[in-house]
Amino acid sequence: MIKIVNIMSKELLLASRSGYETFMPIVYLILIMTFFNVAISYVSNDIIVELVPLMIWVSCLLICILNLETVFKDDFDDGSLELFIIHSGVIEFEILAKIFAHWVLSNLPVVIIAPLIALGLGVTANTSLILFLSLLVGTPSMSLIGAIAAALTVSLRKNKILISLMVLPLYLPILIFATSAVSNSYFNLNYETELLMLVILLLIFILIAPLACNKALRISLD
């Protein structure tokens, strides 16, 4: 347990030292939504309000991909990853802690800000809440999937494009269920099934990703 707390606090400390980079996902989201609104300003307000949550979801998905390579890359470059592998007891828990720390730093700010942006752009409170919930259970799945791709490509010098190509098809089910939940809430339809599906996907990836990452990291370090 102390090792998991250590991993979390170390990652948070490193993030606090990295300066503005921590805020880049939020900046990207605000920029994308601003340009999106400018680009479709001629469209009627009803359509904009319907599209905003979906656009936010697509933006979050792309923002998630931007920093996926950093899950293990810095540790690989400075040699910490070797020690991490050697000294881990039940390594799957520690990998999970590392992915969670990455999600907290890279995606959680976006998850919190996104519904506020939606509210600001005229989306109803209920739809914004569903947007928040779908991001809350959807983005961790994306981090888990991304971590597998990051682990597989960690030893490659320029792995960003490869990671994107690997994860994008796997993100599609999450995007479909999440946007479907948000749309359904906008039209006052049942959205619980979609949210439940997102939870199930998250649970599946919580089980699979640490095992796959462990194997992938060992292959990459070999």
Add this chain to the structure above:
Amino acid sequence: MTPKAIELKNISLQRNESIIFENISLDINKSYIANIFGRNGCGKTSLLKIIVGLTEATSGSVTINHVNANDIAYIGHKFGIKDNLTVCENLKYSNVTDNVEMETRIEDALNMYEMTHYKNILVKQLSHGQQKKVSLMKTLMNNYSIWVIDEPYSALDKKTIDIFNKTMYEFLSTDGTVIITNHSEINDNYNKVVNYKL
């Protein structure tokens, strides 16, 4: 008879058709230093990685007696320290067990390697040699049973080499085992070094 700490049996390593080394068998006794030496590219680093479990040998077996992974200190070519953390923070996070004496150990290590003045300096502001010192200090953080260090003497000045040797012999006196790589044989006055040519 000195108990064996590590036993390697018929270890071979092959990479893309080329054989790096074949049928390496060696026993490393407790309280001894195993110096694995050889020319560049002969597989010294790979052998160390096989011993610590980072690389899988093509064939053969490694037996580490009465030690679990947390008892092995490993320092490879990369030092495993974070540029954006201070010396003190790096030492603190290298602690792999719930060690209540950690603060004392950090202070001792800083004093030993004469790095007390640098304890609150970010590692990225240190020289290469000082960064290596930080990585060596990490071996003093936990009650390790085995130190596995790849080329410990590179990038170090004479004084730091003496400090490292002193800590290494102190470690041997506590039943510790050290495995290092080097480009040449090492001769010591205490008959504690066993040289293995790869």
